[in-house]
Amino acid sequence: MRAVDKMRMSVQSLLKRRLRTVLTILGVVIGIAAIVIMMALGEGMNRASMDMIEQYGGIRTVTVREGNNNAQTGTDGGKKGGDPLALKLSDETVEMIRGMEHVELASPVLEFQAVIKSGQYEASVWGGQGMELSALRDKNWKFKDGDFPKEGEPLKFIYGNQVLMDFRNSKTNQGYYDTGVMPDIDLMNSTLFTIFDTDAYYQSKNSSGAQLPEEIGEGEAPAAQPKKYIIPTAGVLQGGEDDYYEYSWSVYCDIEALKNQLKKVYKNKPIPGQPVKTNGSPYKKLYYNSIYVKVDEIDNVQPLQQMLSDMGYQADSDAEWISQMQEQSRAQQAMLGGIGAVALLVAAIGIANTMMMSIYERTKEIGVMKVLGCDLKDIRDLFLIEAAFIGFVGGVLGIGMSYGVCAIINAISKAQTAIIPLWLDPAALAFAVFVGMAAGFMPSKRAMALSPLAAIRNE
């Protein structure tokens, strides 16, 4: 028999038993919709947790810190164990990591501390970070005001959305947490004075009381005022006072500009946080606090992390936490899918039942077809096509229904609670057809085995 004829015949027999066909299809519609909606809910949860991870920092990021020298006394301990600089992070280390496989981007991170003053307000910045512009741009930040600093510009700061809350009124010694009032500073446009040599600043503050002279001369007493610099603001990052992001409390800047600035500030004195020689003088090159590494794919995060740890560095990433989280959401999805699967199982039994009934009813018809020479395989195909057709129509309507229900859920929850990923449409449809055919398989075998003699029995 031609495929077209088989299709036509199957559809015709379905149309002949319209009510039963509609009811059977309805079962499949509900079953498929149940599965798709459940999976859409799972996907919604999954995306929500992924967004959260993204907010807390990149999911493909590895942070490398200097290794502990004592840990390196193993095989070549004699050589490296004695060198206190072996596992510190220098430009060479950055280059080495850049050369590693799967590394998309590696930038040194130089931390600095500063006191920032504006009028009567001042704030201490502890973990300010200088990074390469490419790494800053990589972080997908959104600015409330301004933008990234430009290549080669003198030092400019990017402020996190909650840094403003750190400013205290130096007269009343009260801040946001005491008063509940946001300090009245326009970070973008007002003049901000920055003191890098915070040790000297606090010393002088303690020794000379609250009053500070505006300018200081050079070579004065140890308690002398450190120099203030005007550092313009490049931008302020997006977020309200209650929105916490990875960047919220920090100040960021271009590492090249920062290095130049720090050299200017400290001249030949050691920069705080940098290692010093035994005689107290600084090394020629700078060492970094950490290296920001971006990996090409999430699956490569943990291997790279392991490799760097094996080299003696401290390497951290969110990979473990993320994989735990992913596993959790997978389990949730599986559970939700399972609930839907029960509904579909019931529908499949419905299909099998309908097909069995249909075969008992059509015993004579099948017999006639056999007497007239219809191939056994064709008879089997006719029933399989009927069952597949029920699955197909049920699948299409079920997917349509899922979109409707998901839209309602999202409208009610005012969020993307249920998301139907694109791959789910063809997958659900294929699954519906498969379930239909699987349910129709046994009945179709039964039809094939029916005796042609049934046709000539006269009731």
Next chain:
Amino acid sequence: MAEGNHTVIRAKDVYKIFRLGQEKVRALNGVSLQIGVGEFVAIVGTSGSGKSTLLNMLAGLDKPTRGEIVIAGRHIEKMNEAGLVKFRREHVGFIFQSYNLLPQFDAVENVALPLSFRGVSREVRNAQAVEALKLVGLEKYLKHHPMEMSGGQQQRVGIARALVLKPEIIFADEPTGNLDSKTTKDILKLMWRLVWEEKQTLVMVTHDNKIAGYADRQIRILDGKIVADHYK
């Protein structure tokens, strides 16, 4: 037994034994016969005589317990079920007592059905079906569904369905069993005409001597054995 080119059916020592509990029932008890091309044969017998069983054997619907059956040059007692289906599709037409038309199809589609099993395209098979329906005088009922036709008309559709294949042989199982006497006469005349005009071989099973009288040859069967075989 002489076997010429004109022989279309040859059965030799055919036995069919059913088991009913401990008992063995010999539905066919050594039947041998030959039927030539273009013959109109009636197999006559009472209920339980084995005539229907014989028809089932000859039409390849059932297999004999013993013996051989050669139809159109093919031994059908050795075929498996798939082989029998293929054999029927290619060589046999069948007319049923209760017509057995498919209710969802109209007359043309019902007649074209066996052609669709052969993989004939819709256009070709519908044209052939219309021709066959004209032969049985139903050119005005092409688009009628079985429910909209009388018993006689339905049986004409059934006959057209058997004819459309141009099979080597047509079997008819009590073809007038559900019809009144006038319609019975019409149908039998039609069959007789077709045998002559189309040179069609037709084997009919009936319990009615009067109906058997329309055939060229009557084979009388009793208790699974042929007891008489004579031409008109």
